[in-house]
Amino acid sequence: MVAKLNRAYGSGIEPLTHLGQNYMVVDRSLIPELLQVLRDEEQFDYCVDLTAVHYPKREKQFDVVWVLYSFPRNERIRVKTLIADGESLPSSVPIWATCNWLEREVYDMFGIKFDGHPDLKRILLPEGWKGFPLRKDYGILQQDSEWVQINLGIESGQ
Amino acid sequence: MHSIVEYITSYLQSNQTPGAAGNFAWATIYILLVFVGLSIAVICMNWLERKILAHMQVRLGPMRVGPHGLLQPIADALKLLLKEDIIPAEADATVFWIAPFIVVLAAFTVFVVVPFGPTHAITDMNIGILFMLGVSSLAVLGIVTAGWASNSHYPLIGALRSSAQMVSYEVAMGLAVVSAIMMTSANAEGTGTLSMIGIVQAQLEQHEWFLFKYFPLGIVAFAIFAIAMVAETNRAPFDLPEAESELTAGFHTEYSGFRWSLFFLAEYSAMIAVSSIAVTLWMGGWLRPFPNALSGPTWDLVFSLFPGLTFLFLAALCFYSTARMPKHPLFRIQTMGLAGFGVVLALIGLILFWGPARTRIEDIYWFSAKVAGFMYLYIWYRGTFPRYRFDQLMKVGWKVLLPTGLALLILTAIVGMRTEILSMFQEGLR
């Protein structure tokens, strides 16, 4: 499968295996087409999860990870792409409807924008919250004291 | 002075209801008695419902306030009376204030014509059953206004549901009632009656409960009524107006304290009222079992012993529970209380064996026993059934009960008039 994809997309795809789990690191520019191909041609019809990891020291700060599963092949694969802070990704909601909330959560927690998402707004944190908590530079003791003060009417306890 | 005493005592010799006898003093006494008795019945229902439901659901129910939670309803009533009376700021205060009273008034007024016995009714109206249906339909007004006045979404939806439900089930209910009323006219003179007392007497004269008359027509009519009356009182499985999982508490979401307790009171007295209609129309009202087949002074005596025996049985239950109470000093007051309660019950039972009391109470006893059976059914439904959805409820009302009721009405008319119809045919043939 990877060979076929490599043929089509050249060096943008780097297949890897860790602890028996397959994943591929792909170039950001390939993202919507490759995912579409994975769903349509390679039968990865179920997007298990979509998440991100923050590496503040890297130039491209974020790993964005799709966990995909194929019902017909009974196989799981991860697709990973690296993007820099402020860079956005095309939304994969048209490919897997489930990405709607998952992308919102990634946006909520990491501030990664997804272009073409039908309704990209915070999901777990309240509207108007400042900062993206799962970034490594968001200290755990730091809280959006302004939000707390306005909405809860108390001084932040932290 | 003498004339007043005479005025009051004169009624005791008559064998009419106070209303028919025109004795207003006794009418007032009866009204008070009914009001007090009803309140006591509602309190008992409160306790019984919680206990019975609890035992159906493998739990104990109230156990702490008084022995076996006997004082729980009183504690609840006190709590409700002492609670702050909240009127929401956005509510229409006047209407919000009036609404529970409309419901309570409607629920209590119907008891004016309920015959607990041949003379034990406040009055016997010529149009008794019509009056009952009419007045009980006024309760909808209270519910609708309560929901509207709260100025909140959930009560509004609850009120809308409730009124739609009550209005539509009234139709089926009315049809079933008419079919029972038609059965009253199957006597020698061919004159029917709407009077509650007249209906029961018709059953006595015709030697059968209307439940079994024109089998299976009577039972079908009764079934329609029995379903409609549950819907009419907004009880499970038709408790959509107050479906807590959907509308929190329906039309009385915003009510609390005393005003809420009025709704509670009205709900339970409405349950008793519709059960009374059912008992009167189909189950022989105050008549004891087999009043014709097992007649004669001996049988009269045997059946008139039942009220006393029932109370003695309840007393025996109390004593049994007393004996089973934990022998711990902490339980001493509870044990004594339960024993005292048993003694009171036993005393009442003994009084009920006394001749005059026996004959006067017997009708009321049989009537109440039948109504109590319905009350148990209400609790049983609540423990067993899930809740209907609104459209399904409407479907049952309009597409099942209403056509059945109409067909039933026509069939009852045909069966009731069969001799006349036959003779008309014969005339036509000739």
Place this chain on the structure above:
Amino acid sequence: MTDPKTLSSFDLDTAEKTYLDANELVINMGPQHPATHGVLRVILRLDGEKVLGLECVIGYLHRGVEKIAENRTYTMFNPYVDRMDYVAAVSNGLGYCEAVEKLLSVEAPPRAQYIRVILTELNRIASHQLWLGTHALDIGAITPLFYTFRDREEILKIFEKYCGARLTTHAFRIGGLQYEAYDGFEEDVRKFCKFVKPKIDEYEELLTTNRIWLERTKGVGVISGKDCIALGVTGPVLRASGVKWDIRKALPYANYKNFDFEIPTGQNGDTYDRYIVRMIEMRQSLRIIEQAVAGIPEGPIMAKVPKVMKPPVGEVYHSIEAPKGELGYFIVSDGSTQPYRVRVRPPSFVNLQALDLMCRDQLVADVIAVIGTLDIVLGEVDR
């Protein structure tokens, strides 16, 4: 069929304008509502009582579990996972422990595996029982709640005897178990199996053929298998839509491949099928438990795991079949004692997304039924 891609979304602020203006009514359900199973807030757009669309507002229970993980060692984070899906804490623990074990390349010894399976399946029954009770309560049947809670109590007693906790059990450790099964554990479990079988029949007696139950659940909240896959819906909901997929069979973990059990499926994907699927799942879980109890081997319960865990650099995704669906853990290790990133793939969160689709053109009362049938736990949705 409505396109699942276009999930409804609208603002409650516009509600004031539409309210009582005849056609559309926007109504807010929750976050404090008896039937939203916690603090779920649903904004409904209604035409009369018909649902035109709805939007879920979640996050009221957000505790930042994923952030907490980054500041705890692998062992210290273990109890936190119990607090996500608190009605199926054991499953959460199993998923986490297995994910870390995979990262460490160790495997729990067979005896530990067996006990893990027994406890996890017991927990699946407990979770389904709690679901059944609350779901039936939402639909208006109050009695099943008490029946199921009575029987769930027996499971919790076993948990309590095993690890001292009833709800947030923290039963497993990375590499195996901390506690050896107590004396009479097998006997208790066997007794429980014998006890609960007639009880499940009892629940079914109350509901399965109950006319009102049938009317309330059949054809309500229908979702096709295709939509389920598109929306990532897993667990009993997926199976009730006719997709025979269970991670225990598809990608076996623990030692599930040793056991003989069946995956129940439904055809219609409605609320009734989901009910039936879960009822059969309870019975199948009992089957697994009975097999497991019969086959518990002797041996150690803990694999050789270093006291201070420093998994090699790398990342792993491991998922298990939790009672609610696929529960996945994506753990990134940077070689230190603390995980660099723990991502939980919560089944409730993803399943809740389907609520909008399932409720379209249904009535308000059905929204309640569908929320119930999705079997969500807000602790897990919000994490």
Place this chain on the structure above:
Amino acid sequence: MNPPVATAFFFYLLAATMIIGGILVITRKNAVHSALALITALLAQAALYLMLYAPFVAGVQIILYAGGIMVLFLFVIMLISIERNMKERQFNKQWLVGIVAAAALGALFVTVYTKTSRGVSLFIEGRMSYGESQNTQMIANLLFDRHAGMYMFAFEIASLLLLVAIIGAVVMAKKRI
């Protein structure tokens, strides 16, 4: 039969209730309050029927008007936005016509009343011609009796008219059937 007590008192009480209710109906700005006032007036009227020994009419009055029609009224009123209506001016410009109509009706009433007292009675003499039970039966006889039933045709026509009205309402209200 015992003579009724305090008839005059109850009559004036009920009449006053009716009049106050009627005035409230047209003066309240809030439509729900008006509806409630109307219900009060209707109930007082039902009680007046009872005083006239016409229990059947009273019962029908309660069931149909107070219990049925007014509930539907309230139903509709509740669904309309009240706040907006409150702001609008309630009275239209037809109050002059209204006064004329009221005056005409009053004049008619006075005429009838004075004629009666002069002996050219429009009413049957006596307070009531039938007892409570006969009264209901008389209605039934007038409506349904094969020989004496003079209103049978009119009754059936009225019910047919209502049926047409119901079907018309359904057709007009429902977009698709």
